[in-house]
Amino acid sequence: MARGDKDKYTDKQKRKAEHIEEGYEAKGISKDEAEARAWATVNKQSGGGERKGGGGQAKSPAAKAKARESSAKRAAATRKGAPRPGQQLADMTKAELMERARKHDIAGRSTMRKADLLEALAKYRS
Structure with a gap:
């Protein structure tokens, strides 16, 4: 094609x-x-494309639906601030850290810099 x-x-x-x-x-x-x-x-x-004769991998409709569902769940979890697998605090953006601090109700988070957020979240973890 x-x-x-x-x-x-x-x-x-x-x-x-x-x-x-x-x-x-x-x-x-x-x-x-x-x-x-x-x-x-x-x-x-x-x-x-779903018509016969195309190249690519042939997936059953059930396999396609399962892949879409798991992809959507991972995307929704990421939007909600859930860490991606293997993600470290230091790799997160300031916005992600701020969201995490908000969930843990860390006082003074609105005036914190990224380094301060990292420190506060690290204390919360331990």
Whole structure:
């Protein structure tokens, strides 16, 4: 399949990509960028073109659904401030540290610098 060829996508996938693209364009994103993001979203959600004859890995619909579900759960956990696996406090952004300090109700957190937040959170852990 040639790059950019959308023949292997279902009509539903094409409509979905078009709708997503229109939403991005309404937000002021360029046409090319909006199209790229829309197709990336469709690919992420459905695993790419679903008509027979395409390349790539063949996944069952159940496997695709399970992958989407676990991906969505990990993304939601990250947005809620849950640490990524193996992430150290020092690797976190100040915003992430601030959120963690807020959850632990650390006093004076609003005026703390990143180093202060790291110190306060390290004390909380021990």
